[in-house]
Amino acid sequence: VIRVDELHKHFTMGDTTVRALDGVSFTIAKGCFVAIMGPSGSGKTTLLDILGCLSRPTTGEYWLAGDKVSNLSDRQLARVRNHEIGFVFQNFNLLARSSAQVNVELPLFYDGVARRDRTRRAREALTAVGLGDRFHHCPNELSGGQRQRVAIARALINSPSIIFADEPTGNLDSASGNSIMKLFKDLHEKGHTIVMVTHEREIAEHAERIMSFRDGRLVTDEWLHQN
Amino acid sequence: VIRVDELHKHFTMGDTTVRALDGVSFTIAKGCFVAIMGPSGSGKTTLLDILGCLSRPTTGEYWLAGDKVSNLSDRQLARVRNHEIGFVFQNFNLLARSSAQVNVELPLFYDGVARRDRTRRAREALTAVGLGDRFHHCPNELSGGQRQRVAIARALINSPSIIFADEPTGNLDSASGNSIMKLFKDLHEKGHTIVMVTHEREIAEHAERIMSFRDGRLVTDEWLHQN
Numbered sequence: 001v002i003r004v005d006e007l008h009k010h011f012t013m014g015d016t017t018v019r020a021l022d023g024v025s026f027t028i029a030k031g032c033f034v035a036i037m038g039p040s041g042s043g044k045t046t047l048l049d050i051l052g053c054l055s056r057p058t059t060g061e062y063w064l065a066g067d068k069v070s071n072l073s074d075r076q077l078a079r080v081r082n083h084e085i086g087f088v089f090q091n092f093n094l095l096a097r098s099s100a101q102v103n104v105e106l107p108l109f110y111d112g113v114a115r116r117d118r119t120r121r122a123r124e125a126l127t128a129v130g131l132g133d134r135f136h137h138c139p140n141e142l143s144g145g146q147r148q149r150v151a152i153a154r155a156l157i158n159s160p161s162i163i164f165a166d167e168p169t170g171n172l173d174s175a176s177g178n179s180i181m182k183l184f185k186d187l188h189e190k191g192h193t194i195v196m197v198t199h200e201r202e203i204a205e206h207a208e209r210i211m212s213f214r215d216g217r218l219v220t221d222e223w224l225h226q227n
Numbered sequence: 228v229i230r231v232d233e234l235h236k237h238f239t240m241g242d243t244t245v246r247a248l249d250g251v252s253f254t255i256a257k258g259c260f261v262a263i264m265g266p267s268g269s270g271k272t273t274l275l276d277i278l279g280c281l282s283r284p285t286t287g288e289y290w291l292a293g294d295k296v297s298n299l300s301d302r303q304l305a306r307v308r309n310h311e312i313g314f315v316f317q318n319f320n321l322l323a324r325s326s327a328q329v330n331v332e333l334p335l336f337y338d339g340v341a342r343r344d345r346t347r348r349a350r351e352a353l354t355a356v357g358l359g360d361r362f363h364h365c366p367n368e369l370s371g372g373q374r375q376r377v378a379i380a381r382a383l384i385n386s387p388s389i390i391f392a393d394e395p396t397g398n399l400d401s402a403s404g405n406s407i408m409k410l411f412k413d414l415h416e417k418g419h420t421i422v423m424v425t426h427e428r429e430i431a432e433h434a435e436r437i438m439s440f441r442d443g444r445l446v447t448d449e450w451l452h453q454n
């Protein structure tokens with residue numbers, strides 16, 4: 001469902017060029033659960049942003065569910081981002097002046113879902129990540145790991161077929177982290193495709209496959225034997 | 228050098244009260260390296276903010292280097308915060324429109340340090356955390372782990388005697404995380420006191436002592452045998 005060919009992403013600053021992605025090619029089958037690892041600064045977020053249709057590569061092609069993404073109109077891209085894809089950001093990107101519940105309702109609000117259904121579904125999603133008693137807290141009234149879980153709940157609310165998660169357990173203790181992994185594995189068993197960046201090997205081992213990056217390149221691609 | 232007695236911190240929201248800290252007492256000797264662990268939402272950041280003189284408890288007392296913190300004037304508190312304490316925030320708190328170098332120079336700028344010295348020292352601090360080629364990048368031009376390392380460099384620039392670090396390796400791969408731990412251990416050997424929140428046991432084991440929290444209370448206090 002995901003195929004990339006010779007992706008490059010450069011940032012030019014004055015007379016230096018940062019090669020954030022330096023020729024990346026791979027495919028991910030529908031329904032696969034993949035972990036992405038690699039050192040800080042190796043290009044993981046840059047790659048995830050391109051896969052999530054949030055940014056474009058400098059050169060190279062990306063096919064999503066058979067469509068060449070560079071050929072999609074802005075309107076088609078917006079539809080993909082809102083309905084096909086759920087994105088958990090490394091820095092959460094929550095609305096600072098809105099409660100956890102309003103933050104999670106946002107994708108449903110844009111879809112024109114009726115208020116009573118929005119509220120019910122947002123509260124279910126928050127309860128599923130252990131925040132059943134935090135609906136009305138705003139981000140600055142939540143712990144770091146609680147904000148992270150609001151970001152996860154918001155990404156999953158539309159039950160998107162593809163989930164991109166950038167360090168979803170970076171601020172979570174092992175029990176909370178395992179409960180998020182259980183949530184992801186349940187979605188995986190239902191057929192969702194999951195691409196998750198993590199720096200923790202124990203979290204990566206919940207996936208079927210680990211792709212490791214260094215200096216903007218894919219250096220190892222390992223398939224794990226799941227029990 | 229740090230002593231707390233029956234610390235309580237409540238947040239009242241409408242008719243519910245969140246007991247973020249529910250009666251915490253302990254002492255930390257000068258020059259000790261302590262790790263703080265516990266589930267998401269257990270009160271770790273709330274505690275660290277009080278120890279770092281960034282917030283006040285609802286009830287209870289805190290003595291820092293012999294002074295009762297509740298008796299210090301705003302001016303004395305500001306001096307302590309700027310010179311005695313270095314604080315690495317869980318969400319970094321960087322200036323979004325300033326480069327890595329300017330962010331790290333900030334404490335020196337407030338101290339009236341001459342520009343040439345500020346620049347030299349900020350660049351040394353950034354190089355020590357592996358960002359020698361990122362001086363002029365702004366936070367949105369840096370990876371998550373790079374922003375985290377800018378926050379660490381800024382906290383250490385004044386060589387403060389007490390360092391508080393809230394999840395300093397949450398966004399770092401194991402190699403970068405280990406290199407930050409090496410930096411902390413070097414400072415510890417020079418006599419600095421370090422109090423570090425982490426959710427990763429392997430990181431916590433670099434410390435001499437691990438205090439574990441749950442629901443706003445200290446539940447275990449273990450001394451590790453260092454090799």
Ligand SMILES: Nc1ncnc2c1ncn2[C@@H]1O[C@H](COP(=O)(O)OP(=O)(O)OP(=O)(O)O)[C@@H](O)[C@H]1O
Nearest residue numbers: 141143144145146238247267268269270271272273
């Ligand atoms: N301003 C606030 N108003 C209401 N509740 C708050 C406020 N700040 C924090 N809390 C609550 O206090 C509790 C402790 O928060 P704290 O940030 O100390 O947790 P933590 O241990 O650092 O968690 P994490 O590991 O997720 O960072 C949380 O349950 C949080 O929801």
Ligand SMILES: Nc1ncnc2c1ncn2[C@@H]1O[C@H](COP(=O)(O)OP(=O)(O)OP(=O)(O)O)[C@@H](O)[C@H]1O
Nearest residue numbers: 011020040041042043044045046368370371372373
């Ligand atoms: N807008 C930008 N301008 C210049 N350089 C950038 C920009 N965005 C990212 N970079 C650089 O591109 C490289 C890759 O960044 P990226 O965020 O993809 O890393 P990452 O693998 O996600 O790292 P981390 O594990 O620390 O989150 C980094 O070295 C970073 O400094």
Ligand SMILES: [Mg+2]
Nearest residue numbers: 045090370371
């Ligand atoms: Mg990243």
Ligand SMILES: [Mg+2]
Nearest residue numbers: 143144272317
């Ligand atoms: Mg915290």
